[in-house]
Amino acid sequence: MDIIPVIDLLNGAVVRAVRGERSNYAPMVSGLCSGxxxxxxxxxxxxxxxxVHLPHAGQTTGGKQKLYVADLDSIxxxxxQLETLRRMVQALPxxxxxxxxxxxxxxxADELLQAVEGxxxxxxxxxxxxxxxxxxxAFTAPGILSLDRRGEQVLDTAGCWAMPAHWPDRVIAMTLERVGAHQGPDLEVIAALRAAAPQARIIGAGGVRHVADLLAASAAGAAAWLVASALHDGRLERGRTG
Known part of the structure; x- marks a missing residue:
């Protein structure tokens, strides 16, 4: 399983995401670094x-390490946040x-990617x-689909959840109400998406508290997980499960 760290950007600074309630996001206070x-x-x-080491959780994809960035201003x-994005890409080649x-x-998407480059x-x-x-x-060129939901409500103006034939080879299960909430991953959604699109790599987001959650997510069919709070708070230390 791949662990993919997440940066949420607002006004050029990193903020802590909680339950997808963007009006309440505050500047990040991290145990990893200051500022x-x-x-x-x-x-x-x-x-x-x-x-972070995950025994018996399957193989990682290898290749370059990945970083998920959410430009909340644009969202x-x-x-x-073009200048901030360019600085990050240039600093982390x-x-x-x-x-x-x-x-x-x-x-x-293509317009922004051309403006930032990388x-x-x-x-x-x-x-x-x-x-x-x-x-x-959207997927005539490489891209990732994020299937967004908050609780029982799917956030889906385009009908994406009901069109698995048009999903790309990487699909994120974004359970916003669990982001930064320490409630554990939504394993039922992961299993349902695996069944709907067995050809896709399913990537989870939200709820991870410790290594045991990642192992359970891997067993449910997740190939990777987006993580922020558990890393900042030191809850994914090697071997720690609770």
């Missing part, structure tokens, strides 16, 4: 994720970035994709 600088924080998260309809910037369609894969959220046709066109 809120995205490059400093990214390096600390990447180092911490490399130190909220403001201008993208050996990292493969997954970028969620509230993309409504492929054209919006090893960046766009993440298309069901919360922001504009239409079923935008979903179909």
């Amino acid at each position: 809120h600088d995205p490059v400093v924080m990214a390096r600390a998260l990447l180092d911490a994720s490399r130190d 909220l309809g403001r201008p993208a 050996d990292i493969s970035f997954w970028l969620d910037a509230g993309f409504t369609d492929r054209a919006m 090893d960046i894969t766009p993440v298309f959220g069901s919360e922001t994709l504009a239409s079923p046709s935008a979903l179909r066109r």
Whole structure:
């Protein structure tokens, strides 16, 4: 299983995400480093994720280490944080970035990727994709689909959840109500998505508290997990399960 650290950016600083309630996000206070600088924080998260060992959780994909970045300014309809994103990409040339910037369609993603430049894969959220046709066109080039939900409510203007034939080979199960909430991963959603798209790598997000949660997620069919709070808080120390 791959552990993919997450950076949430707001106004050029790293913030702590809690339950997807973006109006309540506050500057990150981390046990890994001080301050809120995205490059400093990214390096600390990447180092911490490399130190986590998951016995019997399957093989990682290898290759370049990955970092998930959410540009909350862009997701909220403001201008993208271009200078911050460029600085991160230039400072971390050996990292493969997954970028969620509230993309409504492929054209919006391509424009931002060209403006930033680097090893960046766009993440298309069901919360922001504009239409079923935008979903179909989004993956004419490499990309990742994030299936977003909060509790029992799917956030899905484009109907993505009901169109597994159009899902790409990497799909994120984004359970927003569990992000930063220490409630454990939603294993039922992982299993359901594995059944709906057995050809896809399912990547979980939200709820991880300790190593045992990651092992359970792997057993449920998750190939990777997006992690922030558990790394910042030191709850994924080697061998620690609770």
